[in-house]
Amino acid sequence: MNERIDPAPATGVVPREVAQSMSGLDLLEGWLAGRFPPPPIQAVFDFRLVEAAHGRVVFSGTPDDRYFNPLGTVHGGYAATLLDSCMGCAVHSVLAPGQGYTTLEIKVNYVRAMTPQTGPVFAEGRVLHAGRQAATAEGFLRDAAGKLLAHGTTTCIVFTP
Numbered sequence: 001m002n003e004r005i006d007p008a009p010a011t012g013v014v015p016r017e018v019a020q021s022m023s024g025l026d027l028l029e030g031w032l033a034g035r036f037p038p039p040p041i042q043a044v045f046d047f048r049l050v051e052a053a054h055g056r057v058v059f060s061g062t063p064d065d066r067y068f069n070p071l072g073t074v075h076g077g078y079a080a081t082l083l084d085s086c087m088g089c090a091v092h093s094v095l096a097p098g099q100g101y102t103t104l105e106i107k108v109n110y111v112r113a114m115t116p117q118t119g120p121v122f123a124e125g126r127v128l129h130a131g132r133q134a135a136t137a138e139g140f141l142r143d144a145a146g147k148l149l150a151h152g153t154t155t156c157i158v159f160t161p
Contacts, residue, residue, distance in 0.1 A: 012037035020161075024095035028052035045081055047123075049089065055127040057089040064116045074114035079141050079150040083108055086125030087137040087154040094130045100159040101135065108152040120144050133158055 014036045019027055030036045031049050042048055047061030059082055063074040084106050091101050114121065125139040135158055141150040 010037050011040040011043045013039065020098050020100075023097050024092035024099070025052060025054055028057065028089060028093055041081070041085070045078065047082055047085070050122075052089070052093055055090060055094050055130075057086055057093055057125050059086050059089075059123045060120055061123075062120045063114045063118060072115075074116075074118070076108070076110055076150075079110060079114065080106065080108050080152075082121070082123035082141055083125075083139040083150060083152040084154065086123040087139040087152065088125070088156060090125035090127050090137045090139075091130065091135040091154075091156045091158075094127055094135070095158070098161045101156040102159075104134070104155045104157050106152060106154045108150055110150045112147065112149045114149055118143050118149070121149060128153075131158070132160065 014027065028049065029052055031038060032052055038048060045061060047059050049057065050060045051058035061082060063078050067074045067078045069075040084103060088101065088103055095101065121141055121143055123139060123141045125137050128136045128138055135156045137154050137156070139152050140148060142148055
């Protein structure tokens with residue numbers, strides 16, 4: 001019997017009861033350790049979580065021509081998605097078991113265009129404030145040489161049981 005081996009990692013969603021039973025940082029560390037499948041959005045945009053700590057996360061990805069806009073550069077939505085992910089997950093990293101969040105608003109500033117020649121990019125998110133009902137974070141998208149490509153801020157609503 002020939003079994004097909006798929007080289008792409010399987011994606012999935014962590015069951016709600018599992019996610020709510022652990023802190024946000026524990027959940028992120030579970031993704032890093034491979035205990036949970038990566039979320040489907042990571043397969044669509046071909047990026048991944050590479051670091052997680054209390055109040056800080058980093059994602060990496062490599063933009064290519066799949067993300068081109070009509071002008072032949074990488075669509076701003078790619079940068080916005082990476083920034084939304086890193087800033088939101090930075091907020092998630094400070095949440096207690098049972099807490100959740102959602103993005104209320106995001107602001108992105110584009111500094112440099114991305115092309116396939118840009119190579120790998122890194123999106124770092126850091127919490128600025130974590131309150132009972134709202135949290136804010138900042139994010140920076142840089143190329144491998146550290147050049148700033150885009151930066152942003154977010155406000156997230158925190159849900160507590």
